[in-house]
Amino acid sequence: MxxxxxxxxxxxxxxxxxxxxxxxxxxxxxxxxxxxxxAVHSIGACGASAQDWLxxxxxxxxxxxxxxxxxxxxxxxxxxxxxxxLIATDKPDLVVLVIGDTMASYDKEAFPxxxxxxxxxxxxxAIAATNTRCIWVGPPWGTPxxxxxxxxVRVQLMSRFLSTNVAPCxxxxxLDFSKxxxxxxxxxxxxxxxxxxxxxxxxxxxxxxxxxxxAVAKTGAKPAAAAIPAAPGARK
Amino acid sequence: xIHLSSPLRRAAIAAALLAAPFASHAADVALYxxxxxxxxxxxRFVNTGDAxxxxxxxxxxxxxxxxxxxxxxxxxxxAANKALVGAFLLGTQRAxxxxxxxxxxxxxxxxxxSAKGELSTKVVRELPEDFNALRASLAFYNLDSTCTQAGLKxxxxxxxxxxxxxxxxxxxxxxxxxALSVQLVCAGKPQxxxxxxxxLAPGQxxxxxxxxxxxxxxxxxTNDALTN
Numbered sequence: 001m002x003x004x005x006x007x008x009x010x011x012x013x014x015x016x017x018x019x020x021x022x023x024x025x026x027x028x029x030x031x032x033x034x035x036x037x038x039a040v041h042s043i044g045a046c047g048a049s050a051q052d053w054l055x056x057x058x059x060x061x062x063x064x065x066x067x068x069x070x071x072x073x074x075x076x077x078x079x080x081x082x083x084x085x086l087i088a089t090d091k092p093d094l095v096v097l098v099i100g101d102t103m104a105s106y107d108k109e110a111f112p113x114x115x116x117x118x119x120x121x122x123x124x125x126a127i128a129a130t131n132t133r134c135i136w137v138g139p140p141w142g143t144p145x146x147x148x149x150x151x152x153v154r155v156q157l158m159s160r161f162l163s164t165n166v167a168p169c170x171x172x173x174x175l176d177f178s179k180x181x182x183x184x185x186x187x188x189x190x191x192x193x194x195x196x197x198x199x200x201x202x203x204x205x206x207x208x209x210x211x212x213x214x215a216v217a218k219t220g221a222k223p224a225a226a227a228i229p230a231a232p233g234a235r236k
Numbered sequence: 237x238i239h240l241s242s243p244l245r246r247a248a249i250a251a252a253l254l255a256a257p258f259a260s261h262a263a264d265v266a267l268y269x270x271x272x273x274x275x276x277x278x279x280r281f282v283n284t285g286d287a288x289x290x291x292x293x294x295x296x297x298x299x300x301x302x303x304x305x306x307x308x309x310x311x312x313x314x315a316a317n318k319a320l321v322g323a324f325l326l327g328t329q330r331a332x333x334x335x336x337x338x339x340x341x342x343x344x345x346x347x348x349x350s351a352k353g354e355l356s357t358k359v360v361r362e363l364p365e366d367f368n369a370l371r372a373s374l375a376f377y378n379l380d381s382t383c384t385q386a387g388l389k390x391x392x393x394x395x396x397x398x399x400x401x402x403x404x405x406x407x408x409x410x411x412x413x414x415a416l417s418v419q420l421v422c423a424g425k426p427q428x429x430x431x432x433x434x435x436l437a438p439g440q441x442x443x444x445x446x447x448x449x450x451x452x453x454x455x456x457x458t459n460d461a462l463t464n
Binding site: 046047101102111116124164165 | 268269270271272273274275276277278339340341342364366367368369370438439462
């Protein structure tokens with residue numbers, strides 16, 4: 001059996017509450033990446049948007065999981081950790097960001113585009129400054145309504161926005177992984193275990209197929225020349 | 237007063253961070269915010285003249301110098317829908333500033349000096365339609381009433397980057413991130429020498445300003461940096 005592109009890679013996964021709940025991506029995505037031979041560190045912080053990973057910020061809940069160990073779930077003492085500090089400590093080959101639902105303003109009439117642009121670019125610049133490859137995973141379809149007022153129109157807008165604003169990170173469009181409403185949610189936004197299993201498997205597959213993963217692969221895979229993005233450090 | 241730093245913006249975002257419990261399939265997780273209550277807003281100040289002017293914030297000792305060598309400040313985050321009050325100063329002249337920025341807006345407050353040396357204020361607003369990390373974003377501001385049919389062309393080429401920008405207005409567009417020099421055009425005629433913008437970077441935003449000058453209209457350029 002051929003080795004996965006991810007074999008031997010160190011991967012840091014950061015995200016929102018989709019990485020904090022038991023049975024969520026902190027299990028499904030983390031396990032999929034582990035299975036492919038990557039050394040994985042996943043951190044979830046409830047409600048954290050892109051800019052919150054530039055500072056240490058207290059959040060309502062969180063989780064942290066390293067390798068094949070169990071996730072350490074935290075309550076109101078949970079915090080984010082600045083991305084520069086995490087990268088300096090973990091020295092990952094790849095950073096994977098699962099951030100979207102915390103920035104879409106589902107319950108507001110207007111999408112805060114300027115705020116989102118500032119937040120997203122501040123985080124991608126901070127990662128690029130370390131010359132670390134990154135992959136941004138956008139939000140999936142939810143179930144319209146619920147406590148978060150998630151809706152199909154806004155999640156599409158958020159995904160389109162991220163697809164053109166996360167460079168030099170690669171973008172993974174989670175909307176391609178299912179049909180609207182296909183994965184059952186508990187509150188319109190968070191999935192049942194089955195949904196997280198499907199989402200996690202699809203993300204892991206997309207990561208393995210990404211140019212970023214191929215560029216840092218230790219198994220000989222390389223991205224197509226035309227698809228290689230500019231060296232992160234070259235970007236202002 | 238004019239706020240020269242970002243605490244109000246951060247406070248607005250913090251105010252949006254409401255929390256309430258909900259039940260998930262496996263554990264209780266706090267209901268978290270999905271974005272701020274209000275979009276971010278920014279303001280910057282630009283000196284269009286060839287003499288140094290300064291900016292004074294009402295109700296504080298905060299001042300900001302705008303010398304001709306650095307005529308444009310960075311964009312500074314401000315609270316939306318709250319009046320920013322102050323004045324531009326040139327010698328003994330004061331030009332009052334009273335600007336309210338809407339959510340998502342980038343406002344540029346110009347300190348204008350007329351041919352007679354009179355100081356005045358002009359506000360030009362941009363509400364970006366889109367952002368793009370793969371392309372450069374270039375704006376052209378026309379601040380000279382004598383420059384009709386104002387536009388920019390790539391130097392040495394008869395192709396319009398911008399055309400017919402009215403006095404007191406701005407237009408913005410995405411362009412490929414390449415090295416670029418531009419030629420200011422008024423009423424179809426080139427004004428001054430081409431202006432080298434250098435290598436434009438993807439994801440960055442830039443502005444070219446057309447302003448009154450002795451013997452015509454001159455152009456200058458700035459990177460639309462944000463103060464974090």
